[in-house]
Amino acid sequence: MTARLDPYADAPDRGALRFLHRLNPLAKIAGPLPAMIALVFTRDPAVCAALAVLALLLLVVGAHLSGRALLGLFVLLPLVTALLSFSFGLWADAAPDATGSGILFAVGDYRFTTAALAVGATTALRLAAIVLLSLLAGLTSTGPDLVRALVQQLHVPYRLGYTALAAYRFVPRFGYELDVIRQAHRVRGMAAGRGPLPAVRRHLGYVVPLLASGIRHAERVALAMDSRAFGAHPTRTERHLVPFRARDCTFTLAFWLATAALYAAAALLPH
Template identity: 65%
Template sequence: MTTAIDPYAEAQPARGVRFLAALNPLAKIAGPLPAMITLVFVRDLRTPLVFLLLAYAVLLIGARLSGRMLALLLLGVPAAIIVVGVGFSVWTDAARVDQSLVVLQMGGWTLYGGALAVGFATALRLGAIATLALIGGLTTTGPDLVRSLVQQLRVPYRVGYTALAAFRFVPRFGYELEVIRQAHRVRGAHGGRGPVAAVARWAGYVVPLLAGAIRHAERVALAMDSRAFGAYPTRTERHLVPLRARDLVFVLLFWAATATVLLSPFWPSV
């Protein structure tokens, strides 16, 4: 049974989550942002590797991850980096790296060490950017992010709370889709197996689901108009997402770590 979720209710910390869940969502975006921007431009192996390890350390210390997410981080991300790195290495132009060490030679095809360096530098950059994004993504709810945008960045509340209303559509669509499926099964509509039957079933779900979405959007719009939503330049916040000193400390520490990685003269570039 699908239960409705109130997007306006105050978000509760995720079960078992540590200090990251208590931080302001904007702090978890602002902290890793300079590192993510830097990774777009670097081309060495050392910088993305260090940022990847930094992101791992913050996630493993700051959030108690589920078994599935832990497996994704410890097994899935390294496996993806290896696959992507080898793929980019194979497709690297040999003329650019033919002065480097020969790693593998098969007939007329040669894999150079320089090609591996280029491929894995790209793969590590992608992996580091994705893992840094998970710092905020795994411990922040959509409603809290919208509230912080409205309260700290002064995004117009008409825009922000319209987005909050949109969050309510997601669980409602799941509930209505299950109701439509049950109705079709009771009536024996679109039976059978195979890809054609599956496409026919989904085609039968689209029209009633779209009609339900339009009706729900109309009800939400009428309710907002009847409550004079948007009639005033500001509104009183029911749930606050404050920006505290610990948020600023997290951002400054992350920026300091980023500067250390980029400016340290003791780590040779690879």
């Protein structure tokens, strides 16, 4: 799993990974996308909850999740959803509706009703479902794979795609450079002092060397790309292929059908 997250690592053997990791990143975006768009306009909490459960089951069955990710999905996300349900409910119409919703608590003239809680829960479940659907691609794809898929399947100009990939690979480089600068400052005694002001001075002192390092690295990358005639030809030979196979089409169509069936059932069933 570490190699999957390393932007410098070669493409792993997808046969050893669970099925979500073996799918094309575009399939994992295209499949949940209609459901995510529909959720923006959905007011049925059952539909929101069903899509959230579907995404959660796919993540558990089809993805290699770390203990921290599982903790976030099964503990942190429910707690945040419950907190958001209450918070959104406070901003909803607190007056009891015509169906006679009950009053959960009252503070002065304010009445927090079950109807307001239901509105807040629907909004929170909608957000939770959108987050879980987005994690299908976010937790099982890498930036390089997504860029390669955009270039190979959607024919995004490789000059743009691989320039974005080079920028993406600057992120771990900056983290390493920042650690080196911090160590150099500590060796020179420039990191002395406690409190907010010394901390601000230390962080401001990192800006110039980090900027200089970034400029030097960008210059080296630009020279390397020019020496290899990058951008001189309309197409390029791909070293790592991210194909769009039959299983990607199957996953996308199955997700679309499941979403359509869920919304059709919600429309036909009595409320």
